[in-house]
Amino acid sequence: MKGMSKIVHISWINPSQNVDRYPKVLDGMKIDHRIQRPAAELFFVATQAEAEELKARMEQHIPRKSYTALDEENKPLGHVVSEPEISILDIP
Numbered sequence: 333m334k335g336m337s338k339i340v341h342i343s344w345i346n347p348s349q350n351v352d353r354y355p356k357v358l359d360g361m362k363i364d365h366r367i368q369r370p371a372a373e374l375f376f377v378a379t380q381a382e383a384e385e386l387k388a389r390m391e392q393h394i395p396r397k398s399y400t401a402l403d404e405e406n407k408p409l410g411h412v413v414s415e416p417e418i419s420i421l422d423i424p
Contacts, residue, residue, distance in 0.1 A: 338422065339423055343371060350368065357389045361389070364377060396415070
């Protein structure tokens with residue numbers, strides 16, 4: 333890839349989750365490169381506008397799930413974590 337890439341990063345708590353489970357997210361999008369990991373995915377796109385559109389589609393089509401954090405005795409810690417976390421990264 334030449335120049336500056338825009339990367340949309342999505343992270344998951346549940347390792348069985350991935351963007352492919354939500355086909356409307358990627359429908360018609362031009363993805364230059366994709367890296368998949370059990371708890372995260374990286375989508376490389378050419379422009380800021382493409383990154384913003386991809387992030388918006390993820391936010392629209394992927395339902396957010398919330399979990400209560402538990403201690404070692406399975407007692408609630410009083411705070412909630414959620415997935416997915418979605419961000420746009422600039423990598424030279």
